[in-house]
Amino acid sequence: MYGQASPFAPRNYRPSNMYSRVGLETEVHGASAHRLIGMLFDGLFDAMAQAQGALASGNRELKARALSRAVRIIDEGLKASLNKEHGGELAVQLTELYSYCCLRLTQANLRDDVSLLLEVRGLLLPVREAWGAIAPQVDNAPAAAA
Incomplete structure (x- = not known):
């Protein structure tokens, strides 16, 4: 039975997934707030890449799951993590950008349109890169300032 999925396990369950999941959960529990947002961006870009691959191969079920995951992220x-009370204009602009991206990913799912995926990737890549660029500043900030 080792190496085989249980008849009671979810359809896409693999025993090797358990090790990945435990590693991810461990990383999440020990991560800073800044790192958690970085992990969300990583998951988002992974989901969009998976959806793009599924579109190319004609796997509509995988495409739908991946895009649904991307929208939820x-x-x-x-x-949801934006601080609208203290974030000022930047929080407002990011809220609008994220809403637009959710709309475009939903449209990509409905239309099987890879160009919409690429549009969202192009819009969010600079945000992801900017978030990563401030990591050294956040990591070196005094605890009281964070």
């Missing part, structure tokens, strides 16, 4: 992760 944006909406329930990135957008």
Whole structure:
């Protein structure tokens, strides 16, 4: 039975996934708030790449799952984490950008349109890169300032 999925396990369950999941959970528990947002961006770009590959291969089920995951990461992760009370104009602009990206990813799913995926990737890549660029500043900031 080792190496085989249980008949009671989810359809896409693989025993090797358990090790990846434990590693991810360990990383999440020890991560700073800044690193958690970076992980959301990583997951988002992975989901969009998976959706693009699924579109290319004609796997509509995988495409739908990946795009649904991408929309949830944006909406329930990135957008929900914005501090609208203290974030000022930047928080407002990011909220609008994230809403637009969710709309375009939903349209990409409905239309099987890879160009919409590429549009969202192009819009969010600079945000992801900027977030990564401030990591050294956040990591070196005194605890009281963070």
